[in-house]
Structures are given as C-alpha cells and as structure tokens.
Amino acid sequence: MSAQSRPAAPGIRESATVTSLRHQNRAAALRFVLQQRETTRAELARRCGFSSASAANITAELIEDGLIAEVGSVASRGGRPISLLAPRADGAYAIGVDVGERGVAVELFDLSLTMVDREFRGGRREESPDDIHRDLSEAIAELRERNRERWPRVLGIGLGLPGVVETEADGTQVLYAQSLSWAPRPIPLDLDPDLPVYAENGAKTQARAELWYGAARGIDHAVVALLGRGVGLGVITDGELAHGAHSSAGEWGHTKIRYGGALCRCGQLGCVEAYLGADAILEAWRARGGSFDGSGWQALGALLAAAASSDPDATAVLDDTIDALGAALGSVVNLTNPQRVVIGGWVGMRLMEQHADQIAAAVRRNCLDRLGAQFELVPATFGGDTVALGSALMPITALIDTPRAELFAS
Template sequence: MVVVVTGSPGSVVDVRRGNRAAVLRALYLQGPKSRQRLVGMTGLSVGTVSSLVTGLIGEGFVREAGVLGSDGGRPRTLVRIDPEYGYVVGAVVEETRLRVELFDAALGGVARASWPLALGVQGAEMVAARVLEGVEELLAEAGVARERVLGVGLGVPGVVEQVPEPVLHAQAYGLPRVPLGALLRAGTDLPVFLENGAKTLGQAEQWFGAGRDAEDLVVTLLGTGVGASIISHGTLYRGASSSAGEWGHTKVEPGGRMCRCGVRGCLEAYVGSGALLERYREVTGRDLSGGDEEEAVALLFADPAAAPVLDEAVRHLSVALSNLINLLNPGRVVLGGWLGQLLGRSRLTEIRTATGALTLTHPYAGTEIRVGEMGGDAVSVGAALLVVNHLIGPTTPAGAEP
C-alpha cells in the first residue's frame, strides 16, 4: 500500500515526513542500528527518533532485531527494515533481453529471471506488455501475491523525461518519444517508476557500492551502451529535460566512427562493447559476434592480440573522463557496468595515468577514480531503489516537530 500525505511547506507533516525519511534512509544504508545510534546519524532528538521508530514498527516497515550489549551500560535494542513489509520489483530493459528481479522490502534478493527482448524491433506497446508479463511470471514463480508488491522500478536505455508521465527518448533504438510510463500504467495497478539505466546504476553504487561515502561523484556505465549518473551534494542531477548523463554521446573524435545514434565520433562508438568487438575484428580478422556479448568481450580481453584495441579504448575513455573531471569537479568517478568493471580491473593504472595527463592538475588531484563494486544486477538494484525512494519520501534537513 502506498500512502500519500499532503501538507503545506514547513508544516508539521513536512517536518515529520522528512525526519521519517532520514531514519529509514539510515537503516537502509547502514543496516540494523539502535535508537541511540540513529540519533547520532540523523541529528534528530532522542524523543523524535523514539516516536518515529515506534510509528514505523506500527506500520510494519521496521522491526526490532536483537539486542546490542554494552560495556557496563544498558543493552540497546537494534531496529532494522522489516523484509516482510512487502516486495519490490527491479526490472531492466536491455538491447536483447529483459531482466526482472524480486526483492524483499529490505532489498534482499528473492528471485530473478530473464527473457529475450528485441528493443528497437518490437514496438513500444510490445515492450511494455513484455515487461508486465515478465513481472507477473516472476511473481507466480516466486509464489508472491500481487497485493504484497510495493511497486515496480524499471531501468531503460535512453532519456527518461518525467513530464509528468515518464516519456522515453531512445534515439539509438528508433524510439524518439514513447509514452512508456502511460503504457505500463495502463496495464497494471501496481505503482511503476521509470529511469535511465545509467542513473539507476548510479543510485545502486551510491547506496551500496563504490560511491557510498561520496557526496559529489559520477558513476559511469559501460556496457552495450555508455552513460553516466551525475550525483551532486548527494542528489541525482537530471538536468532541464532529464538528459543529463548522456556521456556516451559526447564527442571524442570529431568526424570519427559512426555511432548508433546517427552521429560520428561519440564515446560509445569507441568504448561500447559492440565497438570493441568490431574493432577487434578489424585488427585480428576474428569475429566474436553472434553469441552472448558479455562472453565475447571476455574472450577479447583474454586475447593478447586485442592489446591495441584496448589501448585505443583506454585513450578515448581517458579523454572523456578528463572532460568529466574538468567540467564537473567530482570527488570520485566510478567505472561501472560490466564492461567498465572489466576495463577498470585490467587497465586501471593506465586509465588513471592517461586521464591525469589530460586533466587540469587541481580538479584531478581532488578526484579518485575507482572500479564499481556492484555486480551484474546493479541496474536492477537501482531500479528497485526507485520504489524504495518513493516509499521513504524526500529527506529534508533534520528539524524539530512543532
């Protein structure tokens, strides 16, 4: 059940809702904590935290989770998110497949499945229908009743404009303006939330991965496509029309290779998985395409003959990273996505050195380049977080309740 409470800015309702969100966010990010520890983490008073926790236990969102002993003091009862509060679905639309994962309310994995999907070949209506069918199939397999589902989060390639029903702009797939939010909501009574896949990956890395303790960071997604999630002062930056982070279509070689978007010289045309496989074929004469793309790229990385291909990819990636750092001044850049992790783990020293040589000394000195920590389900975890963020509500500065 989703409860929406309205109130004027600065009202008792707004303050309590913001304080409630602060407590829930702390429990999601840090795990079981005592009420006393939550006071220190949130900056709220003892009375406010006690009242909020009591209310959250009454809702079923939070439950007590054992006792923490202390040296000579009174034992402290821990509280945590109650996994049995309900279920959250995180789904991901990729170029060739749909992946759906079911989580409990504490974001513990319950079940997952994937199905073939031809994005750009199947019409938007068929894609929406397949997403909803996939959700229903997974719920049936897991034995979870629909009324126990708190919402569905969906990560997709392309720009997702939130105006007010989400509209997908996926130029590279021949889907210039698709009312995907309306199509999905017309087929289900479950709450549905949409976002660009790179942005959902960024949320997952920010909450649980390599971006946990950073306030200003960029999480890059490198895979079949290339994108980025820009996080400023702990908040996702979307831009005027939600297209911030289309890093894969920034130019690294004017007049260079043709990108899927129809323009030459994009970063994605040099470091996307399809681009690497095509360049490998040109250099070695070996064609690894036609099967599973991730397996094919893994074979490429294992072949010493692919060294010139990877050297070229690192050069172009470093140009793009330098531009990001000079422009945005992030404290951290995370190399995320399955391909980003492969490049980062095998070429991190080269990437750092090449990027540093191209970047202004001052911003580069304040930027750390890390490899992402989230695995292949990062985008689906981030998609599930779209639902969790809605359930938590906006976090506002801690305040006393009038």
C-alpha cells in the same frame, strides 16, 4: 477581507507545519535505516539530528507500521544491551528492471534490498519496443504467479531504460531511444493491473544503487560511468543524483570525443559510445583480424585474454579503448570535479579487473593536474544486477516520500 485572502488561523498553520516536520523526520529516519541496513536508535538520532525522544518515537512508529524491526542487540558499556534496527525484509517489496535492447531482467527485491526472485525474457536478438513490452508483461506476470503471498506488499515497478527518459510537467514519462532508432514512446503503465510504474535511464539507476549501497555511498561528489553496449553516466552532486531540466542529464555517451569521428548508433559523429560501446570495441578488433563468438561478455573476454597473451592486434585495440576512456572521463573530471570516479557496466567491470591503474593514468593525462589529484578511481560495487537494484529504489523512494496518513489510508 475576502475568505480567499484571509490568512489561515495560527493553529491551522502550526498544525500543518508540525505535520510536515513529522513527515520529513519519518522519511529521513526510514531512508537512513534502509541505507544503513543495520543501526541503533542512538546512531539514528546522531546522524539525523533528532533528540533521543524523537528517535524513539519515530522508530516505534516505523516498527508499528511493519517497515523496520529490532533484529538483535549489542553490548553497551555497563548498561542494558543496545537494540539493533534493520529494515523488515517482508515489510514491502519492489520490482526493479534492467531493460536492454536484447531482453529484460525483472527482479523482485524485499525491503532489505535483497533479491528474492528473478525472471528474464529475450536475449537472442535485438528486440523492438513491442517485443520489450511483451517481455516485461510476461515476466512480471510470472513473478506475480510465483509470489502471490508477497504481491499485496509490492510497492511498484522501476524501469531502468536504454535512452533518455523525460518527465513532463504532469508527471508523464516518455522514452527517447535515438541510439536504438525507436520513435519516442510513453512509458508503459499497464505492466501490472495493481502496480505503479517508475522509469529512469539505466545509467542513473546504476548510479543510485552505487550511491545508496556501493562505491559512491557517503560521497558528496562522484560520477558513475556505465559501459556496456551503450554508454552512460550518473553525476552525483552534494550527495544527490543530477537530473537536469527534464530528467535527462548524464547523456555522456553522446558527448563528442572526436570532431567528425566515427559514426555512432545515434546517427551523429564522434560520440563517446562510438568508441567505448561494446559493439564499437569488438568491431575495432574484428577490423584488425580478431576472431570471436557473439558480442557480449565472452567476446570481450576473448579480446582481453588475447591482449594479456601479447597479441599485438588485441593489445592495440585495448590500448586505444583505454585512451578513449581516459579522454572521455578526463573531460568529465574537468566538468564536475568529483571525489570519486566509479566505473561499472559489464564492459567497465571487465576493463577494471586488470587495467584499473592504466585507466586511472589515462584519465589523469586528460584532465587538469590539480583536478586529477583530487579523485580516486574505483570499480562499481555491484555487477549485473546494478541497474535493476537501482530501479527498485524508485518505488522504495516513493514509499519513503509518502506521508503516513496516505500510506495507511485504506
């Protein structure tokens, strides 16, 4: 028998198995503490399936590594106080970025996922990919300058991007932003000399934030819609975010809501985004004689205020928008059978402020009765920082998945 074909000695196989199990348990424990934000060793053991001894050993290791800390105690039934565990806020940091077509919001989060600093670039006009690259580099450099003491503990940069982000077999990532008429572009890796870069579609990063901390937390089957200038979706199945074969699942904004319908920015006809994107909604009002400034939050607010004042044209546009949203999400309900439908993005949040019941009724009119009775519709938990928060979770997830021996190799 050759050396190549000879099986490994039992001790070697057992050692590798034990090491792998130890890493899995450590990763599960760290993820649990980060998601719960405050817990006890007993709760950790119960929820992760550990023995009391294993929970104690793992938490001692994570405390030693500076990733979690004891932050107080609660009374027990007659015994010693029970220690509370929480992420050690200054144990690590992560950058999350919401990349829009008109600028970038770059945010620095600590390990408790509290934002500690923020830098914005752009905002005046639609920008080219080169403009966005420059904005990112400048904003990150500015954050680095203001946070020199923290920077050695920054894990990486997560980008939430407007378009399809594909991950190749070798790990490289490419952005396909057809709606913005951008040529395919590799994800830039030179944003900071010391930090790795991770990227994903912005709707998915929003969904990840809601899954970890928001309206989809603890829900095994959910859909999280992002309505802004663009339209996207995150699908959660069995408690995990769906990615598809090349990480690009969830392009709901470019599914068809009307055969041969309105022209979409992607160049096709009848897309969801052509009816539910901010520009499409406001253009429909303009075509009916609506008058407003800009094309963002205040302009949409003017439409909603006019509808609330019984302006017939604004009311008609709002009703058409809700009908289109009901039809588009009704199909998603039929396809995915979610327990919860979450609506976010700045357009979605504004619509949900006063019209959640109307939207829920429209969705149920457009899906099968049985499936329509099985979901609840709720607004997203987070506002404008959701995409950036979900993006910061990418380098934090990489931290969780890194074996301890590699994490502290240096």
